[in-house]
Amino acid sequence: MSSEPFDDALLDDEEALAHADPALRGLAEAGARVRREAEAAKGVEQGLVGHGRPRAVVAVGADARLLRAVLEPWCPVPFVAWPGPGLPGWVGALDLVVVLAPTGGDAETASAVHDAVRRGTTVFLACPGESPLAEAGQGRDTTLVPAQTGDPLALAVVVLQLLHVVELGPEVSAESVAMALDDVASRCSPYADLAANPAKDLALVLAEALPLIWGGSVLAARAGRRVVETLRGASNRPALAADADHLMPVLEGAAPRDVFADPFADSEAPTLRPALFILDDGAQQPTIREARGRLLAAAESRGLHVRTLTWNEGPEVARYAALQSLGTYAAIYLAVGLGRYFPPT
Template structure:
């Protein structure tokens, strides 16, 4: 059955929760608790063992699907000034350069993902230091134990995409232990508090015209989102939003980074989905009460994830791209990061985006927790 937009599903908490049988809203609201619980789990896991042989030559994060995003967050928080390269592997093989001097981090909530398990086994054969973030009673944890690796246990609770912070915080604390990231406990707590604040603003009982996540979800419905980041943290958040639009709302989106948009994505402003042909002209995206009757049924929607730390050229490109889009009738929404530390900023963007994708699913009559096509694919290749 095809999805159909019904804004009334977002009008109150009872309606929203009734359309969310898998409880994805509750799982998104658990982000702050995940930060605090993961901090305690990492403290008890003995991360100091990772530093016994000194700083690694490089860090490779292995994961599949949503379990790979923590690697993107780690690289963004450490930034371009990181003393060692940080890369993410989404597949079955380690890069050829990885060896005994490197740290491999295997991320899997269930600890049974075949590709992640295969990468971890290869890392063990090459003599790499191994860190596992996942179920303590899993094949991946057993492999780590046999290889003298470190395991940070994660309590399985819902799909991997709803456990981002439970999977990410151990990586940040491992980097802190190796003196590669400046993430003090005060920043972890301020990040948790920021996540709580976003959860309050985006709570199901908040009406759509004052709830930023519900409002953006309704504005995106029917459009093709182009989600761009203006920095490493905001680009990681933009990629996460595109993934969440796919998995939660079953909705396509296009990811981009402002410095790299160049001609290819800007060119589509003049394409089939641009609203330039609308006699109504560009709509004001800030006017929630505008009359949508005369607006085209489909169009592009540029979502700019802005950071407080942007290169001057990137800032000018953001402003020029937004103006160019509006001139052509393309809707533009800017989401600005909050906080000072890179972790705070990326968390604020991801938190809002997660709510947007769940609310869009609910408004479209889609169960955000279900993945029938993914399950069918897995059954066909099993």
């Protein structure tokens, strides 16, 4: 696949960056959105003390899979992230349904809420307080978490805090997540030039690559999938996030780099080659080290570019948020360098 022209001078060009300002501003305000959601949920936390343990937990809606990634290793009862519509047939009055609808939900989310209310299920409904979904979910067993910002990550972090209050998940600090997002925003600011900005530097590598993204931990893998979604929208190019077993055939199938090739022979439309991007959140289990070693060896044997994005500061959810934010900044700068307009995040 041939690449589009990428102009790295645009990454420090005021006019080009102005076109990306809505998306960049949205990322810069991510930490503030987490704090706003957490502040709005303080009253909800106080009302949850003393809730009994459900038979099982079902999560539906935006970022339900993030909840699963955090809760599955910890939750003392079965946990399911359900894509909808409706709910699994076994869900009943003994279970808890968690609904994440930061912008008010869609038809599938609404069907899950209607099912939950009809079955007498305990519901944590995270959505705007004045939305039709909130009205549909009203009931004796429904706890409303009033969404403020429309941000799926911010709302998911607050719901994770609430699930810790009822002893269904690990302790999650919204402030630690907000601080991590603020830190990424500072490092990746459009006012930080190419030499000092890790996201702009990463965009240079992405400009000449078909990205293969791997995260060793469950949360790093989840961040990789979210980054890939953003990269596809930014570049209209293929990008893949997967586990090591699925990436190995792609790496091994890449043609070895020709060390004698003329680097200027195809300068107008150079062919994009796979490149391996590793999201490192500090997890060091033996299985993660082994998988990383296999991927690195395969990439090296084909002469493929490898880049590691590391963020090992703070709790695990904060590390997840930081890696996702860093990758999203890089995707926006990739769009800037390609002369594309990227929609707000």
